[in-house]
Amino acid sequence: DTGSAAAVPIDDVDIAYVTPVTIGTPPQTLQLDFDTGSSDLWVFSSHTPASQVRGQEIYSPNKSSTAKLLEGHTWSITYGDGSASRGNVYVDNFTVGGLSVAQQAVQTAQQVSSSFTSETNIDGLLGLGFSTLNTVSPKSQLTFFDNAKASLDSPVFTVDLKAQAAGTYDFGFIDKAKYTGEITYVPVNTNPGYWTFTSSGYAVGSGSFSSQSITGIADTGTSLVYLPTAIVTAYYRQVSGATNSRNYGGYVFPCSSALPTFTFGVGDARFTIPSSYISYSPIAPGSSTCFGGLQSSSGLGINIWGDVALKAAFVVFNGANPPTIGWAKK
Numbered sequence: 477d478t479g480s481a482a483a484v485p486i487d488d489v490d491i492a493y494v495t496p497v498t499i500g501t502p503p504q505t506l507q508l509d510f511d512t513g514s515s516d517l518w519v520f521s522s523h524t525p526a527s528q529v530r531g532q533e534i535y536s537p538n539k540s541s542t543a544k545l546l547e548g549h550t551w552s553i554t555y556g557d558g559s560a561s562r563g564n565v566y567v568d569n570f571t572v573g574g575l576s577v578a579q580q581a582v583q584t585a586q587q588v589s590s591s592f593t594s595e596t597n598i599d600g601l602l603g604l605g606f607s608t609l610n611t612v613s614p615k616s617q618l619t620f621f622d623n624a625k626a627s628l629d630s631p632v633f634t635v636d637l638k639a640q641a642a643g644t645y646d647f648g649f650i651d652k653a654k655y656t657g658e659i660t661y662v663p664v665n666t667n668p669g670y671w672t673f674t675s676s677g678y679a680v681g682s683g684s685f686s687s688q689s690i691t692g693i694a695d696t697g698t699s700l701v702y703l704p705t706a707i708v709t710a711y712y713r714q715v716s717g718a719t720n721s722r723n724y725g726g727y728v729f730p731c732s733s734a735l736p737t738f739t740f741g742v743g744d745a746r747f748t749i750p751s752s753y754i755s756y757s758p759i760a761p762g763s764s765t766c767f768g769g770l771q772s773s774s775g776l777g778i779n780i781w782g783d784v785a786l787k788a789a790f791v792v793f794n795g796a797n798p799p800t801i802g803w804a805k806k
């Protein structure tokens with residue numbers, strides 16, 4: 477089996493991407509945020525209070541002849557940015573890009589935090605982290621990828637995110653048309669359940685490459701790149717007018733400033749993030765102050781290679797035993 481589905485940016489700065497999925501019988505279509513940084517599959521639903529729904533598509537299990545309540549099971553998740561949701565659990569037929577899982581645990585939201593309510597283009601999340609992170613209790617549930625894995629031609633999914641264009645999530649195969657050159661695979665540490673790997677170093681613009689280990693997670697559910705302060709200050713030293721603003725919560729700079737590229741290493745391979753990805757967005761519509769796509773990870777306790785980095789590569793999430801992660805140019 478294989479599957480392939482589009483990853484569509486939800487706004488003009490690629491803050492997140494959504495992918496269509498169908499749930500139940502007859503099929504209900506929702507747009508979900510595929511997130512390699514978490515492992516819950518949850519959806520806005522008929523159980524979500526109307527006051528917390530602002531145009532999102534919802535899943536109504538009572539309209540699906542194949543839905544079954546997972547008696548006595550609940551879930552509750554809080555993300556690194558403070559957003560949260562919780563609810564109960566059904567199992568139902570679930571399809572992504574032609575790939576179907578018969579009894580997928582679908583976590584229906586009975587409560588979502590305000591940032592999810594205001595994100596009207598996201599109808600829920602599909603976790604692609606390791607199932608050890610799943611929050612369903614008393615029995616934790618498997619991710620869509622873990623449920624599908626045995627029937628996949630190859631136990632992999634690939635991520636091809638694009639700037640301001642539709643990219644792709646492929647399941648079960650590696651599409652040679654989506655990348656150039658070789659794929660560089662490196663080991664993954666599955667503790668604590670993320671796709672954790674070690675980058676081999678970085679360079680700012682045309683500067684020399686600094687070989688150093690940077691351990692972090694490949695996270696499609698995070699918009700920006702969060703790296704150690706020393707690396708981030710070295711970058712913004714090259715940006716005139718850049719400052720680390722407590723007010724805006726990170727590095728900002730005049731939108732007119734020239735930005736260097738940022739290169740990161742995976743093994744012997746080198747990936748360059750274009751300056752345009754790092755000039756992330758004006759801090760407010762029409763403002764001449766821009767917020768950087770590269771920020772310090774010092775407050776997070778973890779380095780995160782989010783969409784700003786993933787957009788610069790074709791990435792293979794290899795779910796074999798042991799898992800590895802592969803990076804290729806495109």
Ligand SMILES: N#Cc1c(N)n[nH]c1N1CCCC1
Nearest residue numbers: 511513555556557559697698
């Ligand atoms: N914070 C955060 C975060 C993360 N590190 N991965 N996915 C996240 N979210 C998905 C939806 C809201 C936040």
